[in-house]
Amino acid sequence: MTFTPYARPPRAGRREWTALVVLLLPCLLVSMDVSVLYFALPFLSAELAPTGVEQLWIFDVYGFVLAGLLITMGALGDRIGRRRLLLCGAALFGVASVLAAYAQSAPMLIAARAVLGIGGATLMPSTLALIRNLFHDAEQRGKAVAIWSGGTMGGIAIGPVLSGVLLEHFWWGSVFLINTPAMVLLLVAGPLLLPEFKSPAAGRFDLPGSLLSLAAVLPVVYGIKELARSGFEVLPACAVVAGLLAAVAFVRRQRAARQPMLDLELLRHRGYSGSVLMNLLAMFALVGSAVFFTQYLQSVRGMSPLEAALWNVVPTLAVGAAAPAATALARRIDRTLVIIGSFLAAAGGFLWVSRMAADTPLWTVLLGASVYGAGVVMVMSLGTELALGVTPPERAGSASALLESGTELGGALGMAILGTLGNAVYRGGIDDAVLEGLPAGAADTVRETLAGAAAVAGELPGRAGEALLSAARTAFLGGLYTAMLGAAGVMALGALLTALLLRGTRTQPPPVEGASAPSASTASGTSTSPTTSADPATSTASAPSTTPAS
Numbered sequence: 001m002t003f004t005p006y007a008r009p010p011r012a013g014r015r016e017w018t019a020l021v022v023l024l025l026p027c028l029l030v031s032m033d034v035s036v037l038y039f040a041l042p043f044l045s046a047e048l049a050p051t052g053v054e055q056l057w058i059f060d061v062y063g064f065v066l067a068g069l070l071i072t073m074g075a076l077g078d079r080i081g082r083r084r085l086l087l088c089g090a091a092l093f094g095v096a097s098v099l100a101a102y103a104q105s106a107p108m109l110i111a112a113r114a115v116l117g118i119g120g121a122t123l124m125p126s127t128l129a130l131i132r133n134l135f136h137d138a139e140q141r142g143k144a145v146a147i148w149s150g151g152t153m154g155g156i157a158i159g160p161v162l163s164g165v166l167l168e169h170f171w172w173g174s175v176f177l178i179n180t181p182a183m184v185l186l187l188v189a190g191p192l193l194l195p196e197f198k199s200p201a202a203g204r205f206d207l208p209g210s211l212l213s214l215a216a217v218l219p220v221v222y223g224i225k226e227l228a229r230s231g232f233e234v235l236p237a238c239a240v241v242a243g244l245l246a247a248v249a250f251v252r253r254q255r256a257a258r259q260p261m262l263d264l265e266l267l268r269h270r271g272y273s274g275s276v277l278m279n280l281l282a283m284f285a286l287v288g289s290a291v292f293f294t295q296y297l298q299s300v301r302g303m304s305p306l307e308a309a310l311w312n313v314v315p316t317l318a319v320g321a322a323a324p325a326a327t328a329l330a331r332r333i334d335r336t337l338v339i340i341g342s343f344l345a346a347a348g349g350f351l352w353v354s355r356m357a358a359d360t361p362l363w364t365v366l367l368g369a370s371v372y373g374a375g376v377v378m379v380m381s382l383g384t385e386l387a388l389g390v391t392p393p394e395r396a397g398s399a400s401a402l403l404e405s406g407t408e409l410g411g412a413l414g415m416a417i418l419g420t421l422g423n424a425v426y427r428g429g430i431d432d433a434v435l436e437g438l439p440a441g442a443a444d445t446v447r448e449t450l451a452g453a454a455a456v457a458g459e460l461p462g463r464a465g466e467a468l469l470s471a472a473r474t475a476f477l478g479g480l481y482t483a484m485l486g487a488a489g490v491m492a493l494g495a496l497l498t499a500l501l502l503r504g505t506r507t508q509p510p511p512v513e514g515a516s517a518p519s520a521s522t523a524s525g526t527s528t529s530p531t532t533s534a535d536p537a538t539s540t541a542s543a544p545s546t547t548p549a550s
Contacts (some may be wrong), residue, residue, distance in 0.1 A: 018135045019087045019193040020144050021128060025182045026123035026150045027089060030066075032159035041165055042173035050106035055112045060225065061422040065117025066124075067408040068218035069315060072210040074125035074401020075261035081198040082126045082133070082397055087190050089122025094183030101173030110177075127142065128400035129139050132388045133197045139331060146323035149381040153319050153373075153511040160309035164349040206261040213261075219243035224412040227420075263395050264400060274389035274402055278339065280410035281494040282346070282379045285372075287488035288414025289350065292422055293369060299450040300358050300473050311362070320376035323381040330382055336502045339382050340495045346375025347491035354484035358473060361472045372487075380407075386502075418486050423478035426450070429475030435468075450476040 027323040036058060050058060079086040096119055100112035131148060135141035220243035226236035254260040267273045301527075329338045349372025355533040356365055384403065426448045433441045434505040438456070445452040446468065453472035457465040 003032055010139060011137045012305075016195060019134055020131065020147060022189045022193055023127045024148070025153045025186050026086070026093070027127055027148060028158070028177050029093070029154040029182055030120040030123050032155040032162065035162070037175070039171045040167060040175045043167060044109070047172070048103065048106045048109060049080045050109075053104040054110065058106065058113060060222075061110055061238060062113045062117045062120070063408070064218055064222055064382050065114050066120045067412075068214045070125060070401045070405045070408070071213040071262060071398065072101045072397040073121045073218070073403075074129070074404075075210070076205060076397075077122075077126050077129060077198075078395065079198060081196045082129050082193045083196045084195070085122050086130065088128035088241060089119045089126065090183045090186045090190070093119030093123065094187075097176045097179035097183070100176040103173075103515045106121065109153070113331065124404050125397055125401035126420035128384070128388070128404070128521035130194060132391065132400070138389060141275050141388065142327040142330065144381075146327045146381045147386040149377060149384060150320045150323045151381075153377055154316055158313070158316070160305070161313060164309055166305035171201075174451060203261065206253075206257060206259070206301045208251050209250065209257065209261045212253060216243050216250050217409075219246070221408065221412045224416045227416055239547060266391065266395060266399060270501050271390040272387050272399065274498070275383040276406040277501070278383040278494060278498060279380050279387075279403060280413075281490055281497075282343075282383070282419075283407045284414035285346065285350065285490045286414070289353075289372075289483055289487045290420030291415065291419060292298035292483050293353070294363075295450055296343065296480060299454055301362070304458045310390035311366065312350045314366045315373045318370035318391070319373045319377045322377045326378035326382050330385075331372060333482045335386065336384060336498060339379055339498045340500065342378035342382070343377075343491045343495035343498060346379065346490040348371045349373070349496070350373060350484045350488035350491060354465070354481045354488070356480065357477065375491070402488065407532045414487075421486055422483035424479075425482045426475045426479035427444035433472055446472060449495040454498055524544065 044053065044058075073089075075083065093116060096112050096115035100109055100116065103109035103112055128148065131141065133146050135144045155530040160177070163175045166178065223236040223239035223243065226239075227235065252260050252266065254264050292306060294312070295313060297303045298305060303311070308537075326338060326342060338339050347368070349368050352368035352371065353365065356368075387399065387403050388451060430447055430453075436444060438446070446456050450472055453477060457469035457472070459465070
């Protein structure tokens with residue numbers, strides 16, 4: 001046996017950073033597709049005339065399919081190659097975008113959105129896994145993940161604005177067609193700049209396990225969203241139970257499999273499992289509060305949808321600066337302390353926004369939103385970078401997919417729980433006195449949403465309409481206070497759990513039993529087999545590696 005001293009991982013150069021720019025394209029577009037339909041729905045509804053149920057599926061099918069296939073696609077990328085999966089997904093995403101743009105009926109649009117979800121599920125874990133393969137140096141990888149996180153969150157905010165601008169000049173299909181040129185660029189630049197990577201120890205693809213993961217995630221996400229939208233109903237509740245049972249079966253299969261599609265041993269590493277939980281909590285608070293903040297701008301302050309979307313870009317600027325700032329801080333002080341501080345900053349921002357009134361100066365509202373948005377993104381950026389840092393490169397695909405699945409689940413839970421709490425307070429805050437004289441259907445509409453109450457108030461004469469709208473806005477602000485207070489409580493819980501789970505956590509990737517050195521084939525056709533060791537910036541102990549003497 002000979003002892004090989006620690007060698008600092010190679011630093012990325014211009015080629016790798018240019019490749020990161022290419023990887024940002026799918027991140028932006030996949031996240032934009034979550035929100036791009038906000039303004040397009042009235043236009044496509046006028047042309048395609050979807051039913052109420054079809055409208056819901058036009059919105060939801062993309063997120064359902066994407067969430068359900070993330071784990072499958074992450075494992076598939078580890079086996080067939082992450083660049084190959086990314087390029088296949090880009091081609092599928094581009095074709096589906098054209099089909100959605102020229103859909104002739106609501107069912108055709110729903111089907112195209114489902115295919116977009118399949119493409120999105122291939123793109124997200126592939127981009128994050130390739131970042132792990134491109135950036136071996138911990139400091140550079142932290143910067144890359146920060147840029148990736150900012151791009152992902154920025155796409156969600158830019159989506160409604162871009163949608164509004166396109167609809168001012170073009171037909172509703174343009175909000176989908178804008179994806180195609182970017183996907184063509186990715187297909188051209190990807191083979192030139194992105195390395196190929198697949199794990200030689202991954203084994204055969206586990207089709208039954210893939211079906212079980214789909215059966216676990218899809219019903220749970222569907223059930224949670226339906227329960228949030230309609231209250232308790234038997235079918236969504238049964239879907240959640242069925243999904244949880246499928247999840248148990250999936251875990252049992254992975255434990256027994258010789259070559260599992262998901263490395264459950266990685267979850268025993270507090271750095272990885274803690275990061276998944278931190279990201280879940282952060283997305284829980286962000287998504288759960290977002291619907292109330294948007295309604296506040298539109299229905300309380302009277303902004304148009306496009307005006308509200310434009311003002312939402314202001315907090316996005318703070319978010320864009322927060323992720324790199326978090327990375328810089330984590331290089332100077334303990335990463336755990338930065339995550340705790342970010343959780344507490346987000347909690348403070350939510351508490352600030354919870355005190356909003358109809359006449360609160362807009363700049364103070366946006367400042368509060370910027371604070372909690374920046375805190376949440378700092379948590380997610382550092383959590384993602386930590387999860388990648390403790391993941392062996394050969395497991396990066398499936399590990400990234402599980403991280404993304406936790407984020408999707410957190411968003412669904414936040415919308416369900418915080419949305420339900422806020423709506424319950426709103427309905428309870430509507431005084432029966434202001435509903436006197438209204439038809440039963442109109443009274444139900446008022447109790448349903450603030451937007452519905454505004455529509456009913458607009459049909460009432462003079463002071464009766466003003467009194468109804470004022471009472472509804474007061475009730476809504478009570479619901480907003482409850483939701484924001486709940487989000488602040490979750491952020492405080494996140495800070496506590498971070499202190500308990502991540503303090504003193506080893507951030508060295510655990511050894512993968514039976515795995516040989518991963519192969520990374522560059523775009524030029526050369527192949528290397530780097531020996532993966534812990535990065536000095538992310539390791540508390542660096543033991544020398546041993547190799548057999550030749």
